[in-house]
Amino acid sequence: MSVRKSTLAMARYRGVLVTGTDTGVGKTVVAAGLARFLRGEGLDVGVMKPVASGAVESEAGERVSSDVVALMTAACCSDPVEWVNPYCFIPPVAPALAAELEGVGVDLGRIGSCYERLSSRHQLTVVEGAGGALTPVAGKLSVADLAQRLRIPALIVSRAGLGTINHTVMTVECLRSRGVECLGFFLNRFPRTPDLAERTNAGRIAAITGVLHLGSIPDLEDPLDSGFAEHFLRSPDRERLREVLLRAEPEESMRPRVSGPRSGEGRRSGEAAKP
Ligand SMILES: Nc1ncnc2c1ncn2[C@@H]1O[C@H](COP(=O)(O)OP(=O)(O)OP(=O)(O)O)[C@@H](O)[C@H]1O
């Protein structure tokens, strides 16, 4: 099922959650990198950070989340920031707690309608979670609960070293227990000279969970710029990443011809074409 560059790429999913085994593990690097990688494959990509905390206030009095800026830059996003990031809090704690400290209720229905707007505009929307899969985003509801409500599968970003088998397997179990499909995992910040644990972790996680290892990402010089996409373009892992997220669409000349009225035919004169 290889997706060759010569065919038009189509997204297999309307959206995908980028979650991780912990905060600071590299979710933004992977989510922004994926947005650039998929744009390079010809896709129109949307981005979303449903709930951000630890934002700062600009001189103009606007709240700025560095994750939101990184995602929007990577996707060349011109969507309203209120759709991309409906909730943005200052306290640097878990989103549900930050919301409570600010006296705000996080409404998953509002997040859902922002996601619907974005995913109706774009072929695939990359959604960055917050913290790990069980980090609370609205009261007791977690990132995993949000993915289940948005009906999107997940990609997991994990650390490379000792301890990551436990964290990654727990993350997979937690997502699956809510009916969220796990498409694959990345080991991030993979060292140049890996130790025994680093060399064997990916294989063991894949064997235990059956989840695909999508790649081990080294330390990148420009992690929020083109580093991730360039790494995958050079790596044999790129085919697996393509196959997980994309499928090939027959080119125009190869599509079956549909008989019947062409676009615009069959309408009475003066009747407007439907958008
Ligand atoms: N592969 C990498 N190469 C170099 N730096 C990296 C890499 N991955 C992550 N980093 C750096 O590690 C830090 C944390 O990464 P990132 O912000 O992507 O984590 P996160 O999981 O999104 O964190 P949060 O939970 O705060 O959203 C950042 O400074 C980032 O630039």
Ligand SMILES: [Mg+2]
């Ligand atoms: Mg982040």
